[in-house]
Amino acid sequence: xxxxxxxxxxxxxxxxxxxxxxxxxxxxxxxxxxxxxxxxxxxxxxxxxxxxxxxxxxxxxxxxxxxxxxxxxxxxxxxxxxxxxxxxxxxxxxxxxxxxxxxxxxxxxxxxxxxxxxxxxxxxxxxxxxxxxxxxxxxxxxxxxxxxxxxxxxxxxxxxxxxxxxxxxxxxxxxxxxxxxxxxxxxxxxxxxxxxxxxxxxxxxxxxxxxxxxxxxxxxxxxxxxxxxxxxxxxxxxxxxxxxxxxxxxxxxxxxxxxxxxxxxxxxxxxxxxxxxxxxxxxxxxxxxxxxxxxxxxxxxxxxxxxxxxxxxxxxxxxxxxxxxxxxxxxxxxxxxxxxxxxxxxxxxxxxxxxxxxxxxxxxxxxxxxxxxxxxxxxxxxxxxxxxxxxxxxxxxxxxxxxxxxxxxxxxxxxxxxxxxxxxxxxxxxxxxxxxxxxxxxxxxxxxxxxxxxxxxxxxxxxxxxxxxxxxxxxxxxxxxxxxxxxxxxxxxxxxxxxxxxxxxxxxxxxxxxxxxxxxxxxxxxxxxxxxxxxxxxxxxxxxxxxxxxxxxxxxxxxxxxxxxx
Ligand SMILES: *[C@@H]1O[C@H](CO)[C@@H](O)[C@H](O)[C@H]1NC(C)=O
Ligand SMILES: *[C@@H]1O[C@H](CO)[C@@H](O)[C@H](O)[C@H]1NC(C)=O
Ligand SMILES: *[C@@H]1O[C@H](CO)[C@@H](O)[C@H](O)[C@H]1NC(C)=O
Ligand SMILES: *[C@@H]1O[C@H](CO)[C@@H](O)[C@H](O)[C@H]1NC(C)=O
Ligand SMILES: *[C@@H]1O[C@H](CO)[C@@H](O)[C@H](O)[C@H]1NC(C)=O
Ligand SMILES: *[C@@H]1O[C@H](CO)[C@@H](O)[C@H](O)[C@H]1NC(C)=O
Numbered sequence: 001x002x003x004x005x006x007x008x009x010x011x012x013x014x015x016x017x018x019x020x021x022x023x024x025x026x027x028x029x030x031x032x033x034x035x036x037x038x039x040x041x042x043x044x045x046x047x048x049x050x051x052x053x054x055x056x057x058x059x060x061x062x063x064x065x066x067x068x069x070x071x072x073x074x075x076x077x078x079x080x081x082x083x084x085x086x087x088x089x090x091x092x093x094x095x096x097x098x099x100x101x102x103x104x105x106x107x108x109x110x111x112x113x114x115x116x117x118x119x120x121x122x123x124x125x126x127x128x129x130x131x132x133x134x135x136x137x138x139x140x141x142x143x144x145x146x147x148x149x150x151x152x153x154x155x156x157x158x159x160x161x162x163x164x165x166x167x168x169x170x171x172x173x174x175x176x177x178x179x180x181x182x183x184x185x186x187x188x189x190x191x192x193x194x195x196x197x198x199x200x201x202x203x204x205x206x207x208x209x210x211x212x213x214x215x216x217x218x219x220x221x222x223x224x225x226x227x228x229x230x231x232x233x234x235x236x237x238x239x240x241x242x243x244x245x246x247x248x249x250x251x252x253x254x255x256x257x258x259x260x261x262x263x264x265x266x267x268x269x270x271x272x273x274x275x276x277x278x279x280x281x282x283x284x285x286x287x288x289x290x291x292x293x294x295x296x297x298x299x300x301x302x303x304x305x306x307x308x309x310x311x312x313x314x315x316x317x318x319x320x321x322x323x324x325x326x327x328x329x330x331x332x333x334x335x336x337x338x339x340x341x342x343x344x345x346x347x348x349x350x351x352x353x354x355x356x357x358x359x360x361x362x363x364x365x366x367x368x369x370x371x372x373x374x375x376x377x378x379x380x381x382x383x384x385x386x387x388x389x390x391x392x393x394x395x396x397x398x399x400x401x402x403x404x405x406x407x408x409x410x411x412x413x414x415x416x417x418x419x420x421x422x423x424x425x426x427x428x429x430x431x432x433x434x435x436x437x438x439x440x441x442x443x444x445x446x447x448x449x450x451x452x453x454x455x456x457x458x459x460x461x462x463x464x465x466x467x468x469x470x471x472x473x474x475x476x477x478x479x480x481x482x483x484x485x486x487x488x489x490x491x492x493x494x495x496x497x498x499x500x501x502x503x504x505x506x507x508x509x510x511x512x513x514x515x516x517x518x519x520x521x522x523x524x525x526x527x528x529x530x531x532x533x534x535x536x537x538x539x540x541x542x543x544x545x546x547x548x549x550x551x552x553x554x555x556x557x558x559x560x561x562x563x564x565x566x
Contacts, residue, residue: 019157019158019159020157020158021133021155021158022155022156022157022158022161023133023153023155024132024155024156024164024167024343025154025170025341025342025343026153026154026171027152027153027171027173027341028152029152030139030152031173031338031339033141033142033143034140034141034173034175035139035140035141036137036139037138037139037147038137038138039135039136039137039138040136040138040149041125042124042125042126042129043124043125043126044125044149045122045123045124045125046122046124046128046136046149047120047121047122048122048128048167048168048169048170049112049118049119049120049166049167049168049313050098050109050118050119050120050121050164050166050167050168051117051164051165051166051167051168051347052090052094052095052098052116052117052118052119052163052165053090053094053162053163053164054087054088054089054117054165054350055086055087055088055089055090055091055094056086056087057087057350057353059087060084060350060353060354060357061353063079063087063357064356064357064396064507065427065428065510067079067357067506067507068356068506068507068508068509068510068511069428069510069511069514070510070511070514070515076359076502076503076505077503078357078358078359078503078504078506079357079358079359080358081114081320081321081322081323081358083357084115084320084354084357084358085114085115085320087354087357088115088320088350088354089115089116089117090116090117090163093163094162094163095116097159097160097163098119098160098163098164100159101157101159101160102121105127109121112317113320113321114317114320115317118313118317125149129151131157132154132155132156132167132170133153133154133155134151134153134155134170135151135152135153136149136150136151137149137150137151137152139173141175143175143176143305144175144305144306145304145306148169148306149169150169150170150171150172150173151170151171152171153171154167154170154171165343165347166343166344166347168309168313168344169309169310171341171343172309172340172341172344173339174305174306174308174309174335174340175335175339176305177335177336177369177373177374179368179478180368180414180531181368181477181478181531183278183469183474183475183476183477184474185472185473185474186466186473186474186475187473195207195208195211195212195406196406197404197405197406197461197463198405198406198410202464203464203465203466203475204461204464204465204466204481205249205466206249206286206289207249207250208461209290209461209485212406212461212554213460213489213554213556213557214556214557214558215290215488215489215492215557216557217252217253217292218292218293219253219292219293220291220292220293220491220492220495221293221495221499222494222495222498222499223295224498225294225295225327225491225494225495225498225504226294226295226297226325226326226328227287227291227294227295227296227297227326227327227328227330227487227488227491228262228296228298228299228328228329228330229259229280229284229287229296229297229299229330229331229332229484229487230283230299230300230301230315230329230333231267231269231277231279231298231299231300232303232311232331232333233303233304233305233308233311234304235277235279236268236269236270236271236275236276236277236280236300237259237269237276237277237280237283237284237298237300238271238275238276238280238281238469238470239258239259239271240271241276241281241285241468241469241470241471242257242258242259242281242288242468243255243256243258244468244471245281245285245289245467246288246289248468248473249289249466250289253292253293257288258288259284259287259288259296259297259298260295260296260297260298261297261298261300262297262300263299263300263301263302264299264302264314264315264318265301265302265303265311265318267299267300267302268300268302273470274470276469276470278467278474279332279333279480280298281468281469282332282465282467282476282480282481282484283298283330283332283480283483283484284296285467285468286465286481286485286488287330287484287488287491290485290488290489290492291487291488291489291491292492293495294488294491294495297326299315299318299326299329301314301318308333308335309340309344312348312391313347313348313351315329315351316352316354316355317351319355319358319360320351320354320355325355325358325360326360327359327360327361327491327494327505327506328360328361328490328491328494329355329360329361329362329363329487330363330484330486330487331362331363331364331365331391331483332364332365332479332480332481332483332484333365334364334365334366334367334374334389334390334391334392335389335390336374336388336389336390337373337387337388337390337393337420337421337422338387338421339390340390342422345390345393345394345422345423346422346423348390348391348394349390349391349394349395349396349397349423350396352391353396355396356506356507357506357507358506359503359504359505360507361487361490361494361506361507361508362396362397362398362507363397363398363399363400363483363486363487363490363508364391364392364394364397364398364399364400365392365399365400365416365479365480365482365483366392366399366400366401366402366416366417366455366479366482367389367392367416368414368416368479369387369389369416369531370413370414370417370528370529370531370533370539371386371417371446371448371528371529371539371540371548372386372387372530372533373387373388373389374389374416378532378533380533381530381532381533381534381537382537384445384446384447385447385448386418386419386446386447386448387418388418388419388420388421388448388449388452388455389416389418389455390420390422392416392455392456393418393419393420393422393453393455394420394423394453395420395423395426395453395509396507398457398486398508398509398512399456399457399458399551400456400457400458400460400483400485400486401415401416401417401458401462401479401482401549401550401551402414402415402459402460402461402462402463402477402479402481402482402550403415403459403461403462403482403523403526403550403554404461404462404464408521408523408524408525409461409521409523409553410523410525410526410542411523411525411526411527411528411542411547411549412462412477412528413526413529413530413531413535414477414478414479414528414530414531415456415459415462415479415526415528415549415550416455416456416479416528417454417456417528417540417547417548417549417550418448418454418455418540418548419448419450419451419452419453419454419455420449420452420453420455421449421452422452423453424451424452424453425451425452425453425454426453426509428509428513428514429457429509429513432454432513432516432545432546432552433454433546435545435546436454436546436547436548437450439543439547440540444538445538446538446539454546454548455548455551456479456548456549456550456551457508457509457512457513457551457552458486458516458520458550458551458552458553458554458555459549459550459551459553460481460482460485460486460489460554460555461481461482461485461554462477462478462479462480462481462482463477464477486555489555489557489560490505490508492557493505493557493561493564496561496564496565497564497565500565502565511563511564512552513552515560515563516546516551516552516553517545517552519556519559519560520551520552520553520554520555520556520560521553521554522544522545522552522553523542523547523549523550523553523554524543524544525541525542526541526549526550527539527540527541527542527549528540528548528549
């Protein structure tokens, strides 16, 4: 109480026009893994980015639902970038409210996004603490290279309430995940001996996936239909490794098949001897290697593990300014949802809402820690509080889990899945999720939010994928393998739609949920306790129909194509 009054008082001193401070976001404790080292230097300068409230996010949401729902009059009449901008940009009142606040406080905001929804301000820590009733402290985390400044609480002067959605970085504490699913080097292999990942020698290759899901090898014809794989955190995709991969595993197509580089936030893609990242190579090899003939882009976004939320913000703001964006965007990165905090997660997710409305299918890996997020921390195995992963938990993305084995495929133990604590269950999935919730025994020990958005939506194989890194052959597993596989399937369907003079699939989920029972193979066994936790630890079980391990199951290409064309 004293604390709050003191801060209100300070805000009155600094900003004569300011009303009372209104709490915007707070954490009750320092997030686990982070260590606090006391107050940041008052004279240190920080740059904060401020999200100005969209003029009509509710209108955009309604429009997107209509555009994406089969049978509606404007089904798949995707919007232009200016159409989306009209919903997503701040209103003149919002711009002037923030402008008045900035000039009253000697700030000079810079607009940093094409829709005008982001501005940045640079100011001393002492001033940021006063203006936003914050207490910026120095924090470290064993897996971050250096200290970071964060605050456990951030408030808005009352005249900004309703005009500002995010002030960042403030209460987001995002640390890197240590990968849980190991890659293994193998002797140079060719086309898989068994194509069965439940066999320890069974290897997954593009040919296996084509056979398993009915994916055509016939090249795509439509040059306008682009499939993009994102690269974050200095993961670079190697052109030479892709050529070697194609020579080995797609001898039926030219090994000069490659990708184009597109960058945001000063992203790069160096091609030196050890620059290639196994994540970026996996994403590029299982898009260029499966989406035969589809133009593939590597969208390399600058920034580091420290600035992952900024990289996600800027992926959307970059595409907001592009006239002819890719029609599929595949991303195999994520973090525990709670690390972002509600305001940051909501802003990122609303960015995908805008991309979906433009006709972009935004596809995410569902995470590799089963019900316990992306972690390698075996101390969490006995903790029955489930940790959802974001952006997989955003209702405007399609999240992809992992299976292994054949006849039948099963959910793999690490397939990320669960229920969001930020986003409520969207209408398109309410019935499907309700069916699953009925299968959970009343004495179920897992603690999760049954009103939240359930994920993943779909799955594909995700174990023993053969890839090439630095000229050597490795086996990789993870939902990181499944996302580009599913994205490639969607890109090939888009190619056939464009060739038939039809619009691309765009935001997929309302369509998928309405047709999945006849276009996916239901996966009904598996327990997602994670790669490191014992199988006896509490987790979800796959079930008949949708479940938070594999969604509706694995795609049947010809059936999905027929539904898309119909
Ligand atoms: C900031 O404050 C610290 C400690 O009060 C002082 O040592 C340092 O010189 C100051 N730096 C600048 C740029 O004023
Ligand atoms: C690509 O194919 C050509 C001709 O088949 C072959 O000579 C070359 O070695 C291949 N490149 C790689 C990187 O495997
Ligand atoms: C990109 O590089 C330019 C020029 O060096 C710099 O001004 C800008 O701040 C950088 N942007 C980001 C997001 O790093
Ligand atoms: C379980 O994990 C959650 C999330 O990290 C944490 O808030 C909670 O304190 C943990 N409980 C125990 C008993 O460790
Ligand atoms: C559960 O999810 C809803 C959104 O569906 C959210 O509003 C609520 O805060 C969440 N509860 C907890 C305890 O996180
Ligand atoms: C999870 O599945 C993988 C692949 O089958 C296996 O290697 C790993 O040992 C499993 N983990 C546990 C704890 O059973």
